[in-house]
Amino acid sequence: MNDYDAERIREILRRRGYQTTDDAEEADLVLLNTCSIREKAEAKVSSAAASFRGLKGRRPDVVLAVAGCVAQQEGARLLERLPQVDLVFGPDNIGRCADLVERVRESRRRVAVTDVIDVEDYTFLSADPRPEDVGTTVLVTIQKGCDNHCAYCVVPAVRGREVSRPLREVVAEVERFVAAGAREVTLIGQNVDSYRGAGGGTDDFVTLLVAVARVPGLLRLRFTTSHPRDFTPALARAFHDLPVLQGWLHLPVQAGSSRVLAAMGRGYTREEYLAKVDLVRGLVPEIALTTDVIVGFPGETADEHRETLSLLEAVEFESIYSFAYSARPGTPAAALRDDVPLEEKRARLHQVQALQQLVTARRLARLVGRRTPVLVEGESRRGEQVCGRTPGNIVVNFAPAAGTAPGSLRGRIVPVHVTAAGTHTLRGEPA
Ligand code: SAH
Numbered sequence: 001m002n003d004y005d006a007e008r009i010r011e012i013l014r015r016r017g018y019q020t021t022d023d024a025e026e027a028d029l030v031l032l033n034t035c036s037i038r039e040k041a042e043a044k045v046s047s048a049a050a051s052f053r054g055l056k057g058r059r060p061d062v063v064l065a066v067a068g069c070v071a072q073q074e075g076a077r078l079l080e081r082l083p084q085v086d087l088v089f090g091p092d093n094i095g096r097c098a099d100l101v102e103r104v105r106e107s108r109r110r111v112a113v114t115d116v117i118d119v120e121d122y123t124f125l126s127a128d129p130r131p132e133d134v135g136t137t138v139l140v141t142i143q144k145g146c147d148n149h150c151a152y153c154v155v156p157a158v159r160g161r162e163v164s165r166p167l168r169e170v171v172a173e174v175e176r177f178v179a180a181g182a183r184e185v186t187l188i189g190q191n192v193d194s195y196r197g198a199g200g201g202t203d204d205f206v207t208l209l210v211a212v213a214r215v216p217g218l219l220r221l222r223f224t225t226s227h228p229r230d231f232t233p234a235l236a237r238a239f240h241d242l243p244v245l246q247g248w249l250h251l252p253v254q255a256g257s258s259r260v261l262a263a264m265g266r267g268y269t270r271e272e273y274l275a276k277v278d279l280v281r282g283l284v285p286e287i288a289l290t291t292d293v294i295v296g297f298p299g300e301t302a303d304e305h306r307e308t309l310s311l312l313e314a315v316e317f318e319s320i321y322s323f324a325y326s327a328r329p330g331t332p333a334a335a336l337r338d339d340v341p342l343e344e345k346r347a348r349l350h351q352v353q354a355l356q357q358l359v360t361a362r363r364l365a366r367l368v369g370r371r372t373p374v375l376v377e378g379e380s381r382r383g384e385q386v387c388g389r390t391p392g393n394i395v396v397n398f399a400p401a402a403g404t405a406p407g408s409l410r411g412r413i414v415p416v417h418v419t420a421a422g423t424h425t426l427r428g429e430p431a
């Protein structure tokens with residue numbers, strides 16, 4: 001989501017004559033786009049802002065801005081805490097960012113803007129892609145905010161109520177990206193399967209997928225994140241019915257114990273989650289599944305933690321994102337007594353990751369010797385190799401056939417014979 005927002009900020013500033021630079025020494029504006037989902041992400045903001053103290057000392061005219069969810073959460077407090085910061089603005093104010101920067105430059109006053117736009121008045125920023133900036137794979141936002149209340153999560157507080165982007169706007173943006181050279185689109189939102197486009201909420205998520213799948217020139221379609229509670233049989237069938245929709249589903253489980261899931265307010269049990277996995281695998285046996293896991297939620301016992309481990313064993317995800325729980329300001333869980341010490345959280349996280357490493361190795365090994373279509377995204381760091389992804393979203397590196405220039409394969413789907421598996425990636429050769 002922040003990647004998508006950062007691109008829109010870049011476009012808005014570009015229209016005002018700004019260019020991007022990798023060298024802060026020649027910048028007029030330094031902008032930090034921030035995340036507050038976990039404590040660690042938030043801590044990075046202070047250290048990043050501090051690292052520009054020298055620059056601000058030498059060139060006081062440089063505007064240092066903080067955007068994103070930490071900006072939304074902290075507002076004017078950030079100006080107090082970080083004296084080198086000039087401008088703070090939240091996600092709903094991205095559309096005004098160029099004006100805000102100008103205001104700071106002209107008035108030499110420090111500004112914090114954290115207004116939230118009402119649901120009825122919300123309009124989505126529109127991407128304005130240029131062929132020279134667009135990669136093979138792009139993100140397109142279909143929804144902002146979240147109406148769920150997961151006890152640990154700060155998103156509803158910083159991103160506000162859930163709003164779905166009108167279907168025709170999503171389709172038009174996908175068309176613009178494809179015209180600019182993109183070949184794969186990932187539709188993004190916090191809870192895409194509760195998407196309700198159009199005034200009366202008649203366009204559901206499957207309707208949207210069907211409409212986007214028809215865009216000429218789009219080779220691959222993905223989406224993230226779907227909520228297990230709202231994942232429907234109709235959505236599972238879409239994987240089967242829409243050839244452009246790739247066989248990859250990110251379905252965050254968070255915990256393996258039904259008691260912990262209830263305490264988290266997730267709205268499904270372990271058994272219901274496993275039934276949905278069976279449903280989708282029944283329709284699309286080759287689908288790759290990935291998930292998010294939180295360890296050490298307040299009150300999680302050692303036995304309940306073992307239920308998370310056994311769920312990882314039972315499902316066999318291709319890969320997972322795993323996190324130690326951290327309390328976020330203003331969330332319901334922040335009021336709970338956290339009786340899982342940090343050391344124990346770290347130990348549980350380590351167990352989850354060690355187990356998943358084995359499972360991932362098992363899943364990747366299954367692919368060795370098989371043939372798989374790879375959408376080439378670019379050249380790998382090593383030089384003559386190109387890299388791309390399988391339908392299941394696994395990175396594959398391979399050397400193009402003799403006489404084929406690596407650059408000519410970008411944006412094309414190449415059949416690849418998988419020859420070896422690494423820790424997270426595959427190697428292959430043109431089939
Ligand atoms: N909307 C998505 C997730 C968005 S946040 C969903 O419902 O699944 C991305 C991930 O960050 C979450 O899935 C969760 O695993 C993790 N996360 C969120 N809040 C957290 C917290 N307070 N501590 C640790 N991990 C957290």
Ligand code: SF4
Pocket residue numbers: 146147148149150153154155156190191227
């Ligand atoms: Fe956060 Fe839950 Fe919404 Fe995901 S569904 S963004 S975890 S509140």
